[in-house]
Amino acid sequence: DVKVTQSSRYLVKRTGEKVFLECVQDMDHENMFWYRQDPGLGLRLIYFSYDVKMKEKGDIPEGYSVSREKKERFSLILESASTNQTSMYLCASSSYRGSGGFYSNQPQHFGDGTRLSIL
């Protein structure tokens, strides 16, 4: 089974702090994603990465950055945390399966989530 592990289930930080959320997957997946989940808004994509050192902005990248130095690890960074970044953060990974230009969407596998509170 795919295992996506997020380093913390609960995290409390102060405004202005630099915050790191870590995510590790054990299935050699090419793609990794960071979402935030807020009541009534569903999941919104912050950033994703399709290869080591490669990243793309999602729908709400402002105030966030990411790092993917190794294939299995994808970090979300809040450079200067603000109270409006209090949320549930979900990491996900998926594989790319294809050959000869055919691309197959494999389902995303999610971690347990990190509930982040910024005071």
Next chain:
Amino acid sequence: AQTVTQSQPEMSVQEAETVTLSCTYDTSESDYYLFWYKQPPSRQMILVIRQEAYKQQNATENRFSVNFQKAAKSFSLKISDSQLGDAAMYFCAHTNELPTATGTASKLTFGTGTRLQVTL
């Protein structure tokens, strides 16, 4: 803009009964995938069922099945013989292809979710 609409914030079903969760979406892509994910109170999202848009046959997974209407851009989930363990938040999602430096990558657009309660 790519959107997914789940118009039922909350639903309730009695154990052993059948319930249908609705989902509509809007996409300009001709080939895409649709998913239903389940998020139980423990919070880990789990894939329930997947549908490929180019396939006309509705996907089924045991007690879970979908009614996929491509022209209407509708993708509802039917849960038969509901069980207490089905109580969860259910999210509908579809894929979007995005250009990257090396080709394309696929992201998911999610709806706002439907909270399903299962009663005795």
